Amino acid sequence: MAPRTRRTNPLALAVLVQLWERPMHPYEISMTLRERRKEESVRLNFGSLYSVVESLEKHGLIEAASTERDGNRPTRTVYRITDAGVTEAIDWLTDLVREPVKEFPQFEAALSFLPALAPDDAVRLLRIRAEALRMALTANDATRAAARAQGLPELFELEAEYEAAMQRAELAFVEDLTGRIVDGSLAGVDMWRRLHDTLVHDGRVDPDEMAKAVAELEASIGGS
Amino acid sequence: MAPRTRRTNPLALAVLVQLWERPMHPYEISMTLRERRKEESVRLNFGSLYSVVESLEKHGLIEAASTERDGNRPTRTVYRITDAGVTEAIDWLTDLVREPVKEFPQFEAALSFLPALAPDDAVRLLRIRAEALRMALTANDATRAAARAQGLPELFELEAEYEAAMQRAELAFVEDLTGRIVDGSLAGVDMWRRLHDTLVHDGRVDPDEMAKAVAELEASIGGS
DNA sequence: TGTCGAATGCTCGATGTCGAATATATCTCG
DNA sequence: CGAGATATATTCGACATCGAGCATTCGACA
Numbered sequence: 001m002a003p004r005t006r007r008t009n010p011l012a013l014a015v016l017v018q019l020w021e022r023p024m025h026p027y028e029i030s031m032t033l034r035e036r037r038k039e040e041s042v043r044l045n046f047g048s049l050y051s052v053v054e055s056l057e058k059h060g061l062i063e064a065a066s067t068e069r070d071g072n073r074p075t076r077t078v079y080r081i082t083d084a085g086v087t088e089a090i091d092w093l094t095d096l097v098r099e100p101v102k103e104f105p106q107f108e109a110a111l112s113f114l115p116a117l118a119p120d121d122a123v124r125l126l127r128i129r130a131e132a133l134r135m136a137l138t139a140n141d142a143t144r145a146a147a148r149a150q151g152l153p154e155l156f157e158l159e160a161e162y163e164a165a166m167q168r169a170e171l172a173f174v175e176d177l178t179g180r181i182v183d184g185s186l187a188g189v190d191m192w193r194r195l196h197d198t199l200v201h202d203g204r205v206d207p208d209e210m211a212k213a214v215a216e217l218e219a220s221i222g223g224s
Numbered sequence: 225m226a227p228r229t230r231r232t233n234p235l236a237l238a239v240l241v242q243l244w245e246r247p248m249h250p251y252e253i254s255m256t257l258r259e260r261r262k263e264e265s266v267r268l269n270f271g272s273l274y275s276v277v278e279s280l281e282k283h284g285l286i287e288a289a290s291t292e293r294d295g296n297r298p299t300r301t302v303y304r305i306t307d308a309g310v311t312e313a314i315d316w317l318t319d320l321v322r323e324p325v326k327e328f329p330q331f332e333a334a335l336s337f338l339p340a341l342a343p344d345d346a347v348r349l350l351r352i353r354a355e356a357l358r359m360a361l362t363a364n365d366a367t368r369a370a371a372r373a374q375g376l377p378e379l380f381e382l383e384a385e386y387e388a389a390m391q392r393a394e395l396a397f398v399e400d401l402t403g404r405i406v407d408g409s410l411a412g413v414d415m416w417r418r419l420h421d422t423l424v425h426d427g428r429v430d431p432d433e434m435a436k437a438v439a440e441l442e443a444s445i446g447g448s
Numbered sequence: 449t450g451t452c453g454a455a456t457g458c459t460c461g462a463t464g465t466c467g468a469a470t471a472t473a474t475c476t477c478g
Numbered sequence: 479c480g481a482g483a484t485a486t487a488t489t490c491g492a493c494a495t496c497g498a499g500c501a502t503t504c505g506a507c508a
Contacts, residue, residue: 008494010333017337021434027457041336043328047496050458055494076457086427093341096334097349100356100394103329104267109234110320112265112383113241117317125321132324151445153412159336162397169393170324173386188377203310210245221375232464251487271466274488279464300487 005059007092012052014042016061016081016089023065023080026053041159053079061085107170118196119181119189126178133171140164229283231316236276238266240285240305240313247289247304250277265383277303285309331394342420343405343413350402357395364388 005012018029026049033039056062057079065080081089114122144160154161180186199209229236242253250273257263280286281303289304305313338346368384378385404410423433 006493010328010330013333013337017340020340020429021438022431025457031456038336040326041328041332043495045496046458047460047498048494051494083427089340090427093334093337094345094349096330097338097341097346098352098356100353100360100391101330102264103327104234104265105327105329105390106234106320106325108265108383108386109237110317111386112262113237113317114321114382115379116241116244116313117321121318122321125318128322129324132322136324147445148411153415154410155339155412155416158338158401159332162332162335162394165393165397166329166390167324169389170386173389177382186378187372188379191377192379203307203314205244207246214245221371230463249487255486267465269466270488271468271490272464275464 005055005061005088007095009048009052010042010096011044011048012056013089013092013096014038014044015049015052015056016085016092019062019079019081020086020089023078025076025078026050027076029053036156037160041163056085059084061088115188115192115195118200119192123178123181126174126181130171130174130178133167133174137164137167137171140167229279229285229312231319233272233276234266234320235268235272236280237313237316237320238262238268239273239276239280240309240316243286243303243305244310244313247302249300249302250274251300253277260380261384265387280309283308285312339416339419342424343416347402347405350398350405354395354398354402357391357398361388361391361395364391 007013014033015029018024018032024032030044030046030049033042033044038044053062057064060082062079062081062085065078067075067077117125140160140163144157144164147157147160148154177186181189184190195213199206199213238257239253242248242256248256254268254270254273257266257268262268277286281288284306286303286305286309289302291299291301341349364384364387368381368388371381371384372378401410405413408414419437423430423437
C-alpha cells in the first residue's frame with residue numbers, strides 16, 4: 001500500500017479530480033480549474049501546483065503519460081491518474097464531506113483579541129466590515145445569477161452558494177455584535193470601556209494597572 | 225521604517241498581544257494562550273511559535289528583555305514588545321476586523337467536487353456531517369455556558385460565539401442541500417444521476433462518454 | 449517587417465510550517 | 479526512595495508554500 005499523501009493541500013485533490021476526467025499537463029490543469037472558477041474555492045498558484053503534482057507522482061497516484069513537444073515550446077508532461085489515485089480521490093472527498101474539520105479563519109482570531117482595541121474603534125471597524133460583506137454578497141449573488149442565466153445547473157455552483165450562506169451568517173453576527181456593543185448589552189463592555197480609559201495611553205499600557213486588571217479577572221472566574 | 229512582517233501567521237499577532245500585556249518567554253506565551261482557550265481560534269504549535277518569535281525579533285517588533293536561568297532548567301529568553309510592535313499589533317488587528325479576507329475552507333473545496341461522488345453517497349455523507357455539526361454545536365454551547373457560569377464575560381468569548389454562528393449556518397446549508405438532492409429540486413441532479421449510471425464503473429470513467437458529457441455541458445453554457 | 453505584449457509552461461529559492469526529538473526537573477504513589 | 483509520568487523549554491530538519499523569474503511563442507498592430 002502506497003503511503004497515503006498527507007492530504008494537506010486541497011489543490012492535490014483538485015488535480016486528481018481533473019485527471020480523473022482526462023489526462024492533462026499541469027498548466028492545462030490550472031487553466032481548466034480557472035475556467036471553471038475552482039480557483040475561488042481551492043487556493044491555486046503555480047509554485048504549489050508543480051510541487052503537488054510531483055508529490056502525487058511520487059506517491060503513485062498519478063503517472064506521466066507522455067512528454068510531448070509542441071513546436072518548439074517547452075516540453076510538457078501529460079499526466080494521467082492511476083487506480084490508486086482514483087481510490088485516493090474518492091476517499092479524500094468522502095472524508096471531507098463527512099467530517100467537519102476545524103478551520104482557523106482570520107476573523108475568529110481577530111475577535112479573540114478584540115478587547116485590545118478601543119470599543120469605539122471596534123464598532124467603527126465592524127460597521128465597515130458589515131458594509132464590505134454586503135457588497136461581497138451582492139457580487140456573489142450577481143455572479144451566481146449570471147451563471148444560471150448561462151445555463152449552468154446549480155449543482156455546479158454549490159461552493160458559491162455555501163460561500164454566500166457563510167457570508168450572510170457572518171454579516172448577521174457582525175450586525176448583532178455591533179448592536180450589543182453600542183447598547184451595552186454585551187456582558188463586559190462596561191469593563192472594556194473602563195480599562196481603555198484608565199490603563200491605555202498612546203497605545204502603551206500601564207504595567208501595574210494591567211497586572212491588577214488581569215488578576216481581578218482571573219480571580220473572578222475562579223482559578224480552575 | 226522596519227519592513228512590515230508579512231502578516232501570514234496570526235500566531236504572530238497573538239504573540240504581540242500577549243507581550244503587550246506583559247513580557248514573557250515563548251513557552252509562557254503558549255501556556256497563557258492555552259489557558260485562555262486562544263488555541264481554539266489561533267493555530268498554535270511549538271515549531272511555529274519559536275520561528276514566529278524569531279521573525280518578530282528580526283523585524284524589531286519585540287526584543288529580548290533578559291535571558292534567565294531558573295535552577296538548572298534550560299535558559300529561557302524573556303521578550304518584551306517594542307513601540308513598533310504595539311503599532312503593528314493595533315494596525316494588524318484593525319485590518320483584520322475591517323476587511324473580510326477570502327478564506328478557503330476545506331468543505332468549500334469538497335462541495336466544488338461533489339459531482340465526482342455518486343448522488344446517493346453524497347446524501348449519506350452529508351447526513352453524517354449534519355449530525356457531527358449538531359454535536360459540535362451542542363459541545364460549543366455547553367462550553368460557553370460553563371464559561372459564563374464561571375463568571376467570564378461574553379466579551380472574552382466572542383470567537384466561540386462566532387464559531388457557533390458559523391456552525392449553525394453550515395448546518396442549515398447542509399440540511400437544505402440534502403433535501404434538495406433527495407427531492408430533486410436542485411437543478412442538475414437528474415443529469416448527475418444519469419452520468420453516474422452511464423459513465424462510471426468501479427470508479428473508472430469511460431473516457432469517450434466523459435468527453436461527450438463535458439462537451440455537452442460546455443456547449444449548453446455557451447462557450448464564453 | 450519589427451516589436452511589444454500577452455499567453456504558454458515551468459523552475460527556483462527564500463520563507464513558513466509542523467511535529468517529533470531532546471533534555472532536565474518535578475511530582476506522584478506505592 | 480525509586481520509577482515512571484508529567485511539566486518545562488527549546489531545537490531540528492523534513493517538507494510545503496509562494497511568488498517572482500525565465501524562456502519561448504504567438505498575435506496584433508503600426
